[in-house]
Amino acid sequence: MASNGRPIDARGWLFEVEDVDAGTETWLPIAGITTFTHAPGENEETADTTAFDSDGHYEQDVMQRGASLEIEGQYRIDKTTKAQDAGQAYVDHEWAQRLGVDSRNRVRWRHNTQTQWVVWDATVTPGEQGGGTNDKTSWSATVTRCGAPTTAEVTAP
Template sequence: MSSTRPIDARGWLFEVQDTDADPNTWLPIAGINTFTHSPGENEETADTTAFESDGYYEQDVMQRGASLGIEGQYRIDKVSKAQDPGQAYVDTVWANLLGIDSRGMVRWRHNTQTSWVVWEATVTPGEQSGGNNDKTGWSATFTRCGAPTTAVVTP
């Protein structure tokens, strides 16, 4: 029997950096119940097929890209009625920035991992929706700008 096992999707953690606070202030995003990491998003290639390719396609990757989509439920504090700080930062601060100010930092990891994946990214807020017997939905898509980095998890 193999000693490797699949990990639970509910163990993923997502955070955004609050640039208005101390540079090391990361805000967890609550209420997430699904995510999609697309490591090939915005990839661009150049066709390098030539006669000597003997009829087989060839290419070089000229640009790498990636995106991270997170979805869940719009969350508020029961007492103060304030939106979850991570969601609120995305909705009310980051999503309103333009030009060179539109880039921010997002990081994520599984709770079994000892390093964060860290991106400089732009964010596109998603739709908030719901029906009669639903909870209100919340989502955002982060598009990586530049190369990814990592950071060690600190207590």
């Protein structure tokens, strides 16, 4: 029996960062993304529970779950104002500059076919920027989840 399932386009993924200084809940789309990698097992820790009565078979318990999201793309600016894309600028100049308890921020992401956002409380590590003679300038960031993920319904703008 043939499956009716179809693969989804990678370009349909949406990524947003919350502007925690906006006063009201404000999400900034991050433009220019050309590739992403979701690593759902990042920072996982296990404890070996193998004992004599394991009969020679390995056993473990997961003691810590983690995840990360690497987003990469092109450094984007507004053609008229020359200002960096608001989502990228927030990551680079606001979030990535914070330390300690202030270093956490929320991000959300989903595919455009999905009706719920995945929401993470997270930290960010800014990525390298660069390019060659005939390249566009690159942009990237790695987001590391802190705590358990949550979800939120997609609402009309």
